[in-house]
Amino acid sequence: MIHSVDLYSKNRIIKVVNILTTGEEMTKYNKSEAELEAIFQQKIDSEQKIEPKDWMPEAYRKNLIRQMSQHAHSEIIGMQPEGNFITRAPSLRRKTVLLSKVQDEGGHGLYLYSATETLGIERSELISALQSGQAKYASIFNYPAQTWGDMGAIGWLVDGAAIVNQVSLQRTSYGPYARGMIRICKEESFHQRQGYVIMMELAKGTPAQKQMAQDSLNRFYWPSLMMFGPHDSESAHSAKSMKWKIKRETNDDLRQKFIDQTAPQIAYLGLEHPDKDLVWNEEKGQHDSGEIDWEEFYAVINGNGHSNRQRIQHHVKAHEEGAWVRDAMSEYKQKKLQRKINAETAA
Amino acid sequence: MTSSTETVSKQDIIDYSARLGDDAIVIGHRLSEWVSRAPFIEEDVALGNVALDFFGHARMYYTHAAQLSNEQNGTDDITEDDFAYLRDERQFQNHLLHELHKGDFAYTTARQLLIDVYNKYFLEQLEKSNDETLAAIAVKASKETKYHCRRSKDWTLRLGDGSSESHKRMQLALNDIWGYSHELFELDDLEQRLVDAGIAVDCTLLKADWLKEVTAIIEEATLTVPDQEWAVRGGRQGYHTEHLGHLLTEMQFVHRSFPGAKW
Numbered sequence: 151m152i153h154s155v156d157l158y159s160k161n162r163i164i165k166v167v168n169i170l171t172t173g174e175e176m177t178k179y180n181k182s183e184a185e186l187e188a189i190f191q192q193k194i195d196s197e198q199k200i201e202p203k204d205w206m207p208e209a210y211r212k213n214l215i216r217q218m219s220q221h222a223h224s225e226i227i228g229m230q231p232e233g234n235f236i237t238r239a240p241s242l243r244r245k246t247v248l249l250s251k252v253q254d255e256g257g258h259g260l261y262l263y264s265a266t267e268t269l270g271i272e273r274s275e276l277i278s279a280l281q282s283g284q285a286k287y288a289s290i291f292n293y294p295a296q297t298w299g300d301m302g303a304i305g306w307l308v309d310g311a312a313i314v315n316q317v318s319l320q321r322t323s324y325g326p327y328a329r330g331m332i333r334i335c336k337e338e339s340f341h342q343r344q345g346y347v348i349m350m351e352l353a354k355g356t357p358a359q360k361q362m363a364q365d366s367l368n369r370f371y372w373p374s375l376m377m378f379g380p381h382d383s384e385s386a387h388s389a390k391s392m393k394w395k396i397k398r399e400t401n402d403d404l405r406q407k408f409i410d411q412t413a414p415q416i417a418y419l420g421l422e423h424p425d426k427d428l429v430w431n432e433e434k435g436q437h438d439s440g441e442i443d444w445e446e447f448y449a450v451i452n453g454n455g456h457s458n459r460q461r462i463q464h465h466v467k468a469h470e471e472g473a474w475v476r477d478a479m480s481e482y483k484q485k486k487l488q489r490k491i492n493a494e495t496a497a
Numbered sequence: 498m499t500s501s502t503e504t505v506s507k508q509d510i511i512d513y514s515a516r517l518g519d520d521a522i523v524i525g526h527r528l529s530e531w532v533s534r535a536p537f538i539e540e541d542v543a544l545g546n547v548a549l550d551f552f553g554h555a556r557m558y559y560t561h562a563a564q565l566s567n568e569q570n571g572t573d574d575i576t577e578d579d580f581a582y583l584r585d586e587r588q589f590q591n592h593l594l595h596e597l598h599k600g601d602f603a604y605t606t607a608r609q610l611l612i613d614v615y616n617k618y619f620l621e622q623l624e625k626s627n628d629e630t631l632a633a634i635a636v637k638a639s640k641e642t643k644y645h646c647r648r649s650k651d652w653t654l655r656l657g658d659g660s661s662e663s664h665k666r667m668q669l670a671l672n673d674i675w676g677y678s679h680e681l682f683e684l685d686d687l688e689q690r691l692v693d694a695g696i697a698v699d700c701t702l703l704k705a706d707w708l709k710e711v712t713a714i715i716e717e718a719t720l721t722v723p724d725q726e727w728a729v730r731g732g733r734q735g736y737h738t739e740h741l742g743h744l745l746t747e748m749q750f751v752h753r754s755f756p757g758a759k760w
């Protein structure tokens with residue numbers, strides 16, 4: 151149980167108290183659902199943002215809740231693989247940079263939960279959905295972080311891929327989400343840089359360090375391409391999301407951007423590219439690349455990654471161990487309130 | 498703090514700065530263990546923040562020790578990391594209270610209360626040190642420490658005066674760690690020399706203010722100041738509990754696996 155409302159108010163963007171049902175909306179706006187939907191789509195087509203108080207189709211709201219909460223969960227679950235190396239960071243400078251980075255991700259999670267709450271759902275409900283497995287988080291975090299090089303690869307590639315996606319989402323149609331992305335993107339570029347700096351230090355370091363960098367690149371390159379999701383032809387949510395401008399660019403287009411931006415970065419490090427089929431296609435002005443192992447992608451999503459169970463169990467354990475703290479907070483608050491009332495009545 | 502620095506050696510200041518660094522890195526490590534394990538996300542972030550402050554303090558103290566070491570040895574390659582990563586358990590001189598295990602949230606809160614209030618009074622005095630670098634570090638660290646104190650007080654009140662469960666856990670935690678607080682107020686020969694030279698803080702003089710403030714908070718939180726006579730000491734002499742070895746093993750493992758590597 152989470153005592154959410156007062157605790158989280160600092161990070162709350164707008165709390166919509168009255169989410170109206172479609173029926174109530176129709177009465178309120180004195181319009182039919184078809185008319186409301188036409189107005190809504192027209193707003194989207196003319197690049198106006200949808201705000202929490204606006205009418206929106208139920209499916210749009212649901213789709214957003216799914217995507218935004220998945221994004222929030224990814225920030226939070228993503229704290230684990232990197233958090234796992236804070237105590238082992240090999241220099242004090244890297245330790246402080248990594249800790250700041252992981253903290254930022256916690257902040258992103260908070261911010262995104264608050265933005266999702268503007269759609270009329272509580273953080274506690276979102277967290278239960280995560281813990282029950284009903285809601286997803288980015289499958290990349292089901293890969294284990296084994297070496298210090300993985301801190302480099304995660305910051306550089308995983309945050310790098312996330313940025314490509316999030317930059318595109320700065321233009322998403324839902325106002326609170328779009329604004330959240332703008333704010334979050336500013337910090338993400340620092341995350342990617344810190345990862346790349348780790349890789350640069352390793353790549354120009356001792357042979358053992360260079361080997362470590364190559365190994366991390368090899369393990370994280372393909373999974374980071376998978377972060378963009380299945381091919382457009384296979385993607386369940388794509389068409390509607392594009393029409394509503396929740397998504398602004400397709401999975402394959404975003405992935406291509408990432409492949410193109412990453413290739414010269416790998417070359418600069420002097421590391422071997424993990425994709426042996428990668429070639430520059432002059433005509434298209436982009437790289438042709440090898441095929442992703444989709445079997446692995448679905449296997450990991452479906453629970454066969456090294457860390458799927460661990461990530462959720464870790465989250466549940468922390469949540470359960472914190473229950474008495476959250477309870478104590480609300481009891482304390484209650485007591486204080488009661489004392490104030492008592493004092494006022496006495497006076 | 499008045500007299501001259503002639504009676505103390507550079508090595509004395511190096512050792513003193515390093516032990517202050519040890520306190521900071523060790524408690525920072527313990528706090529950082531909370532990240533992704535806190536009772537709610539705001540606390541993951543807040544505990545991470547406090548840990549970062551301590552890491553920052555550790556780096557300033559170690560860097561000072563490293564610079565003095567370079568001056569002393571005519572070298573330029575001794576760094577903060579040599580102090581954090583290449584010294585063993587017997588060489589670390591942090592107070593024992595800092596190294597005790599992470600514990601539950603009550604344990605962390607109780608320990609932070611004792612440490613944060615201590616640091617507040619300690620840094621106030623260190624600001625007057627004849628060693629300009631230490632004085633400057635103290636000015637910077639004081640600001641953050643005031644915030645830490647507020648946080649620790651607020652949490653002590655919430656947990657002590659919260660639910661019966663949280664009250665019980667807080668009292669147990671205080672009882673568990675109280676005996677480690679005494680050595681915070683003791684001087685060894687090194688510190689005595691540095692006190693005489695106006696460089697180190699005479700921590701024996703901090704006890705009264707510390708006890709008064711800590712007692713007031715504990716009592717306001719409806720908790721009881723433990724009156725046990727037991728006291729464990731030895732941190733400043735490298736005589737540690739078994740907790741520290743594990744902490745250092747984890748902290749130093751990657752660094753030591755690649756001798757001479759840069760990160």
Ligand SMILES: [Fe+2]
Pocket residue numbers: 225254255258334338
């Ligand atoms: Fe993030």
Ligand SMILES: [Fe+2]
Pocket residue numbers: 255309337338341
């Ligand atoms: Fe990030």
